[in-house]
Amino acid sequence: MSRVDLNLLIALDTLLSERSVTRAALRLDLSVSAMSRTLARLRAATGDRLLLQAGRTLVLTPYAEQLSQRIPALVREAEVALGRADPRLEIATLEQRFTVRAGEGFVDLLGAALIERVRQAAPGVQLRFAPKPDWNAQPLREGNVDLEIGIVKTSAPEVRTRLLLRDRYVGVCGVGHPLLIEGNVSLERWVAYPHVAISRTGQADDPVDAALELSELQRHVPIVVPSYTSAIQLARQSDLLAVVPHSCLGNAFLPDYAAANGVRPFELPLRVPAFNVSAIWHPRLDRDPAHRWFRAEVSAVCSAAYPHAYPQMADSDVRQSRS
Structure with missing residues (x-):
């Protein structure tokens, strides 16, 4: 040496x-x-x-x-x-800030429930939600982000993931939209209306368009927005149709979220693959007691919010990402 x-x-x-x-x-x-x-x-x-x-x-x-x-x-x-090893963790006196990178939908639908649960156990803990413009793992590597929530799309081989819930896509439109008034939502009638698409990076990577490639039909997309919450608001205020995760329609904490936002859901007339929502972190935090506790809190909130879509997994079930 x-x-x-x-x-x-x-x-x-x-x-x-x-x-x-x-x-x-x-x-x-x-x-x-x-x-x-x-x-x-x-x-x-x-x-x-x-x-x-x-x-x-x-x-x-x-x-x-x-x-x-x-x-x-x-x-x-x-x-x-x-650093000095101290396996003891006094949650009640813990003073730490956790930086979480997540989409606007997670913050809107689960942010309040998460901070309420955290404050009850550890009033000295602060949560900071950071924007999620892409799936780059560098903020996790550099320690600028403690935990990321979403689909695992990073190419970083070392990151660790834990499945939080299994989600699927549904259609939404404004209350009173003729698509639902006129009867059955067929694929032909669905593509006849203008759509709002969602792309976080601005690239044409929408899974709906990938599914439509199997048919001879195309949808008209006059506007693209970076978040599902923005798409819901546009659908509420216009004749635009949107496709959002089912989890964006509400949960056990906010059962009337879709109605309160002036939209109605409907099943899509085409098959779009379901997807996983995961917690993602860097392996250096694997055994950190405070981070393990925080990961468990995030998992518990997702379990309570979406009990039918939540996989029962222990913290030992985390795995290394290969995606």
Whole structure:
């Protein structure tokens, strides 16, 4: 171990993040000259320039770009491994903030029930819901997000997942929409009306369109929105039809959610595959007592909200993602 200075990992992590010797020195409370010497040591250790001058800024070399995907998680895991181990967890006095990345539907439908349950057990805990613009696992790797809720679409092989509920898609329209007044919802009548589509990334990845490829019919989509809650509001205020998860229509805590939002559900006239909603986290948090407790609270809320769609699983049933 005499040839390996693990302190260099901290410096490398900071340099890759800041892309500036001056800012990295400030974060680590070092002089700029000391930070420059550390960068020289890192270059000698890795055999790569790591940071190169580009005008007035520094840019990462291709190898440094690769390291930037691995080093943050490695540093966080080292900090956890070398921190003081304390298996005892006093929930009542726990003071911690959990950052959760979830869609607007989860926040609207389960946010209040989750924070109420958490506050009863641990009044010092704060929940922070972060936007979910994509399925990139980097925020989990870097520790910026503690838990993600949704469909497992990340390509990160190391993330851990736990199935929360099995969901399916249904159609919704405004109260009084002629589609439901006129009788049976056939595929031909369904595609005859304009639709609002949902795409978080703006790409054409809607499972409904994939299912429609099996038929010779196409739907007219004059508008695309990033969330199911927005689609529900548009359907309420217009003649647009929307396709949303069944869980967005309400739950045991909010049984009249769909009616309160002025929409009526109906079964789709085509087969769209069901899907899993999971909790997703980085493996460095697997054995963290506070995180295990929080995962259990999220699972319990989903169980109570959707008892017929909830898989009975213990925390030991978590598995590594292969998707």
